[in-house]
Structures are given as structure tokens and as C-alpha cells.
Amino acid sequence: MRMSSGDTVSETQFAQLADGLEDSLSGSASSSEDTDQSDDDAVSALVRKAKRLNTIRAGGDEDDDTANRNVPNTPVAWFHAPPATQLGVYKVIFPSSLISYRGEDTGQRYLEELRHMQKGGGEEGRKWALFMVASGHFAGAIVRVSRPEGEEEDGGLTKKGKPKKPKLDTEVLKHKTFHRYTTRRKQGGSQSANDNSKSKAVSAGAMLRRYGEQALRDDIRSLLTDWADELYDCERIFIRASVSNRRIFLDYEGAVLEKGDDRLRTFPFPTRRPTQSELVRCLQELTRAKTSHLTEDALREQDEAYLASLPKPKPVPAPTPAQPQxxxxxxxxxxxxxxxxxAQRELEDRWSRVFEMIAKGRLDALKSFLARGGDALGPSGVNAQAPEDIDDASKGETLLVYAVRKGQEDIVRWLLEDARADPTIDAYRSVNAPVADSFEDDDEASRRIAGGSRRTAYDFARTKGVRNVFRRCAAEHADWWDWLGTGEGGARVPSVLSKEMEEEREEKKKVRRKGLKEKIKEREAVQKEKEPAVIEPPKPEARKTPKESVDGPRKLGGPSSAGESVMGLTPEMRAKVERERRARAAEARMKTLGGGR
Incomplete structure (x- = not known):
């Protein structure tokens, strides 16, 4: 065992220190300076303190055995040595049965176990195993925390007569570290955790991280298999891993470590990234005793402050018999x-089917459906309004209004002429859509509706074809309804459209088209007369130029032929020469045309 100062304590020295310790655990003692009163020593103070804690935590009597189980559990077991020295040892190095023990002789048992641990662990000494894994980093080691029994503590003398260096109690026998890419940079969390919380990512990085997790798991399990013999001899096995990473060490086929192994421990203090140096630091933290120097008064103040900080137990109300809900x-x-x-549901279903037929322009299906029963849609027949529970877009509308809104000319014509639908019904309260939304693309319909608050089926017509259907029916069946009326009982149709009017309109169109054709012909003839006659210019005779000898003198500017005149020029110069040649040819043609007139 080492002190926090780092000095080694021999077995004989530790026995002397242990004899001077009072059996006080997990806190301090409150004793009087009078040594004659035995009930005020450290052990009695510890017992009283434990009972007070039990009373507060359990809310029962001090002698209640069930309250003893509620003593606050700390990771460090503290021993008090008068007058003002405290020693602390982590409880995880002790057996599990002793850690969970809550008797009055707990301190004595801890002392006995410490003495037993100082005797060594057989021929090979005591061995511990430490493993850490986090964020793709792994570090593992098997260390010897005490020398084998019978090994000399003093190193003796060297060949030169100098004293040998004492062997360290702790020695790293095996160690291994490696890293795999398993987490996203600056975002944390493993790829498997991200896949479980969201949809499975398909990026290249995600695939690499999944491969890294699998490789890390295989590497760790392979290492455990290689170290199986050493792990079998280990007295304690410390593992720092998350819940998901802990499955790497346990719960798989052929696992070296079993889940219920009594040797398994966790580190009782915060740790950093898994590295070899971090394992050494954690080993020193576990094997070195903590020391403090507090007086009895300071310990008593700590006890009182701690007791005051504990929450008061809430009164538990008497359970009342649960009444069945x-x-x-x-x-x-x-x-x-x-x-x-x-009946209401069946009526709504019939209206939905009829509106669907109208929207799709299925006139034959609509005729067959309405022919089955005159009152299939209600007592009013074709003039009935849709029920209130129907779709908001068609609630309260008649078949005629809905057909007009959908622009179905054939269905509108059949409803007006064959079904004798009433076009004078005031549909102002039958449509929920605002005027601006219904006719934002039809200026004429907007002007008609803006003129008054009353609206009929004609006011919902958005196309000229549907409006002409109303006008033709008004001309052919003028005695059926007040087609042209704008007041109560009027259909608000602006004018009628008879066959004679349509024939007259077609005739006017034909005359207008014929007149336009004649005007176009006259304009073309006049334009043709004004154009001058085009006289083809005589073809110039090809002049024969004497061939010049290659060896003789040549004219400045090169040969006279067009093909040879541009030889040796840059593309820009060639283009300039070609433009000048075309300009001269155009001037020649203009002069020829002027002389012909």
C-alpha cells in the first residue's frame, strides 16, 4: 500500500499503523478530551453518527435494522487515527461482500481485509486488469500490484557493493492501445447510436465508422482471448465503458469474462481519454491511500453540515384503496x-359520388344515378343543396352551381334543358370561398359579382362557353325562368343568344374574313407594281493576263489574281481585303441598275 506522498509502507510498518487506528469508517468520530469516558471515543461517535443518518434517511427508530441499509454510501472508506489524521481507501479494491456489508463492525472488517491484502497474492503476486474504451480509443493493461510472497523487500548489494534499487510494488505486465474511426468529428456519439436514433445513413463516412466499430470490437475480443490466462489469475478487473461498449467485453459467444463475475469493477472517479498514461494514473489513484488532517471539531462541523444538507423525509400518506376507473x-x-x-351518412356519401362524377365530366353516369330515384339527393331533387358536413369547397352548393364552377358545359346544358335545374336560386350563402379567390382570373365575373350581393349559378361561370350555354337556353326556353331579371327570382343572365343571332354573327365573321383577304391581295399587288425591274448585269469577259516568269521582276503588291493576292497575309488582313472586294462589286451593280432606268 502506498500513501499519497508516494512512500512505500512495509508490512511491519502497516501493522503498526493499523494497530493505532480506531475502527471508524466513512466519516469521523466525535470524542471528548476526557479519556476516562469510553462512550465518547471515535467508535462510539461513529455508531451515533450512523444511527442519526439511518434515522433521517429511513424515518424510523435508531435500533431498526432496516435503517442500517440506508447509510449513505461513499466510494472511499475513511479511517480515523487520533488526534487528527484520516486515511481513505477506495472500496472497490475490497471484495463485493464487504462493500455491501452494513454491520457495526464494518470498520474492523475493512482493517482485517487490508492486512490480508498486504500479505501478497501467492507465488506470482496480486494482479489487476484495467480496460478503457471510449470514442474509438482503447487502452488495456494487466498489472501486478504486490510482489510475490517470499520475495525479499530489500534488494541487497550489487557487485560493486552499492545497495540495489528496491523493486516497485506495481509493475505493468502487459499493455495494449489502439484506435479506430467510430465517431464524427466535433459531433460525438457513435455511428450505431446515430443509426438507432435516426434513419440509417448511407454516406461514405458512415460506412467507415460502422467498419471501425466492428473492427474495434473484434480487436478487443481478440486481445481478451490472447490474455485469457492472465485474466484468469487477476484479482480485480476494472472496466470503463458505456452501456453499449460494455457488451464488447461481455455477453457474446465464447466470452472470456462472464457477466456475473465478482471481480468486475468500475472506476469510482472520473477518467480521461483511454491511453497508457491514463491507465497508470488510475492505477496510482486506486492503490494510494488518501490522507487528511482534521481535528475533532472540524469533523464534527462537517457532520452537522452534512446532516443539515440532507433533505427532510416527506410524510408518506396512508394508501387509499384504489377505486376502479x-x-x-x-x-x-x-x-x-x-x-x-x-340516413345522414348515406346522403353525404351520395353527394360525394355525384360531385366526383361532375368534376370528371361523367354525364352518362350522372344520368343513371339520378334516374334511380328522384329524391336521391333530397326532397328538392336536382335543386337540393349539399349538406353541411360535406367538403368545405362544395358545401351548400347545388348541382348546377358545382357544374358551372368546374366548367362542364355538357353537364350544365343537360341540367338546364333536361333536368330543368333552377338557375334563379340565390347561391350567395351556398359558397364559402371569397369572391376574390373564386374569380381572381376572371375580370368579367368579378365585375358581375361586385355589382350586388345576390349571386346565381350564371355568376359562377368562368368561361365563355359556359356563359353561352345559359344564353342559348334563355333564348330557346324564355318562358321557363326569369332569365334576364336581376332582382329576386331572376337568373341574372345579361342577354340571350338565339340561333339566328349566332348565324348572323357567323355571317359577319365570314364577310369580315373575306374583306380582309381582298385587302391583303390589293396591298400585295400595289407593292409589286412599285418594285423596279431587276436587270441582270452583263457578265464581264474574262481577261487574259500574261503569265509572268517566276525568275523575272514582279510588280509591287504581288500578283493580280484574287487567289494569289491574299497569299502570305494574316487572317485579319484577308478579311479586310475580302470586304473591300465585295463593296466594289456592290457599287458596280448599283451603277448598272441606275443606268438601266
């Missing part, structure tokens, strides 16, 4: 109400 009963309907509800 009754589900709210649905209101029972009478047979008449059930029949009415069923």
Missing part, C-alpha cells in the same frame, strides 16, 4: 336517432 360510457342512441344518423 370506469370508462366513460358512450351515450346510447335511440333507434330513431340511429336511423337518422345512418
Amino acid at each position: 370506469r370508462k366513460p360510457e358512450k351515450p346510447k342512441l335511440s333507434p330513431e336517432e340511429l336511423a337518422q344518423l345512418e
Whole structure:
């Protein structure tokens, strides 16, 4: 065992220190300076303190055994040596049975176990195993924390007569570290955790991280298999890993470590990134005793402050017999109400089917459906309005209004002429859509509606074809309705459109087209007369130029031929020469045309 100062304590020295310790654990003692009163020593103070804590935590009597289990559990077991010295040792180095023990002789048992641990661990000494894994980093080591029994503590003398260096109690027998890419940079979290919380990523980085997790798991398990013999001799095995990473060491086929192994421990203090140096630091933290020097008064103040900080237990109310919760009963309907509800649902279904036929322009299906029953949609027949529970876009509309809104000319014509639908019904309250939304692309319809608050089926016509259907029907069946009326009972159709009017309009169109054709012909003839006659210029005779000898003198500017005149020039100069040649040819043609006139 080492002190926090780093000095080694021999077995004989430790026995002397242990004899001077009072059996006080996990806290301090409150004793009087009078040594004659034995009930005020450290052990008695510890017992009283434990009972007070039990009373506060359990809310029962001090002698209640069940309250002893509620003593606050700390990771360090503290021993008090008068007058003002405290020694602390981590509890995880002790057996599990002693850690969970809550008797009055707990301190004595801890002391006995410490003495036993100082005797060594057989021929090979005591061995511990330490493993850490986090964020793709792994570090593992098997260390010897005490020398084998019978090994000399003093090193003796060297050949030169100098004293040998004493062997260290702790020695690293095996160690291994490696790293795999398993987490996203600056975002944390493993790839498997991200896949479980969200949809599985398909990026290249995600695939690399999944491969890294699998490789890390395989590497660790392979290392455990290689170290199986050493792990079998280890007295304690410390593992620092998350819940998901802990499955790497346990719960797999052929696992070296079993899940219920009594040797498994966790580090009782915060740790950093898994490295070899971090394992050495954690080993020193576990094997070195903590020391403090507090007086009895300081310890007593700490106890009082700690007791004051504990929350007071809330009064537990007496349990009341649970009453069975009754589900709210649905209101029972009478047979008449059930029949009415069923009829309402059937009516809504019929209206939905009819509106679907109209929207798709299925006139034959609509005729067959309405022919089955005159009152299939209600007592008013084709003039009935859609029920309130129907779709908001068509609630309260008649078949004629809906067909007009959908622009179905054939269905509108059939409803007006064959089904005798009423075009004078005021549909102002039948449509929920605002005027601006319904006719934002039709200026004429907007002007018609803006003129008054009353609207009929004609006011919903957005196309000229649907409006002409109303006008033709008004001309052919003028005695059926007040087509041209704008007041109550009027259909608000602006004018009629008879066959004679349509024939007259077609005739006017034909005359207008014929006149336009004649004007176009006259304009073309006049333009043709004004154009001058084009006289082809005579072809110039090819002049024969004497061939010049290659060896003789040549004219300045090169040969006279067009093909040879541009030889040796840059592309820009060639283009300039070609433009000048074309300009001269154009001037020659203009002069020829002027002389011909």
C-alpha cells in the first residue's frame, strides 16, 4: 500500500499503523478530551453518527435494522487515527461482500481485509486488469500490484557493493492501445447510436465508422482471448465503458469474462481519454491511500453540515384503496336517432359520388344515378343543396352551381334543358370561398359579382362557353325562368343568344374574313407594281493576263489574281481585303441598275 506522498509502507510498518487506528469508517468520530469516558471515543461517535443518518434517511427508530441499509454510501472508506489524521481507501479494491456489508463492525472488517491484502497474492503476486474504451480509443493493461510472497523487500548489494534499487510494488505486465474511426468529428456519439436514433445513413463516412466499430470490437475480443490466462489469475478487473461498449467485453459467444463475475469493477472517479498514461494514473489513484488532517471539531462541523444538507423525509400518506376507473360510457342512441344518423351518412356519401362524377365530366353516369330515384339527393331533387358536413369547397352548393364552377358545359346544358335545374336560386350563402379567390382570373365575373350581393349559378361561370350555354337556353326556353331579371327570382343572365343571332354573327365573321383577304391581295399587288425591274448585269469577259516568269521582276503588291493576292497575309488582313472586294462589286451593280432606268 502506498500513501499519497508516494512512500512505500512495509508490512511491519502497516501493522503498526493499523494497530493505532480506531475502527471508524466513512466519516469521523466525535470524542471528548476526557479519556476516562469510553462512550465518547471515535467508535462510539461513529455508531451515533450512523444511527442519526439511518434515522433521517429511513424515518424510523435508531435500533431498526432496516435503517442500517440506508447509510449513505461513499466510494472511499475513511479511517480515523487520533488526534487528527484520516486515511481513505477506495472500496472497490475490497471484495463485493464487504462493500455491501452494513454491520457495526464494518470498520474492523475493512482493517482485517487490508492486512490480508498486504500479505501478497501467492507465488506470482496480486494482479489487476484495467480496460478503457471510449470514442474509438482503447487502452488495456494487466498489472501486478504486490510482489510475490517470499520475495525479499530489500534488494541487497550489487557487485560493486552499492545497495540495489528496491523493486516497485506495481509493475505493468502487459499493455495494449489502439484506435479506430467510430465517431464524427466535433459531433460525438457513435455511428450505431446515430443509426438507432435516426434513419440509417448511407454516406461514405458512415460506412467507415460502422467498419471501425466492428473492427474495434473484434480487436478487443481478440486481445481478451490472447490474455485469457492472465485474466484468469487477476484479482480485480476494472472496466470503463458505456452501456453499449460494455457488451464488447461481455455477453457474446465464447466470452472470456462472464457477466456475473465478482471481480468486475468500475472506476469510482472520473477518467480521461483511454491511453497508457491514463491507465497508470488510475492505477496510482486506486492503490494510494488518501490522507487528511482534521481535528475533532472540524469533523464534527462537517457532520452537522452534512446532516443539515440532507433533505427532510416527506410524510408518506396512508394508501387509499384504489377505486376502479370506469370508462366513460358512450351515450346510447335511440333507434330513431340511429336511423337518422345512418340516413345522414348515406346522403353525404351520395353527394360525394355525384360531385366526383361532375368534376370528371361523367354525364352518362350522372344520368343513371339520378334516374334511380328522384329524391336521391333530397326532397328538392336536382335543386337540393349539399349538406353541411360535406367538403368545405362544395358545401351548400347545388348541382348546377358545382357544374358551372368546374366548367362542364355538357353537364350544365343537360341540367338546364333536361333536368330543368333552377338557375334563379340565390347561391350567395351556398359558397364559402371569397369572391376574390373564386374569380381572381376572371375580370368579367368579378365585375358581375361586385355589382350586388345576390349571386346565381350564371355568376359562377368562368368561361365563355359556359356563359353561352345559359344564353342559348334563355333564348330557346324564355318562358321557363326569369332569365334576364336581376332582382329576386331572376337568373341574372345579361342577354340571350338565339340561333339566328349566332348565324348572323357567323355571317359577319365570314364577310369580315373575306374583306380582309381582298385587302391583303390589293396591298400585295400595289407593292409589286412599285418594285423596279431587276436587270441582270452583263457578265464581264474574262481577261487574259500574261503569265509572268517566276525568275523575272514582279510588280509591287504581288500578283493580280484574287487567289494569289491574299497569299502570305494574316487572317485579319484577308478579311479586310475580302470586304473591300465585295463593296466594289456592290457599287458596280448599283451603277448598272441606275443606268438601266
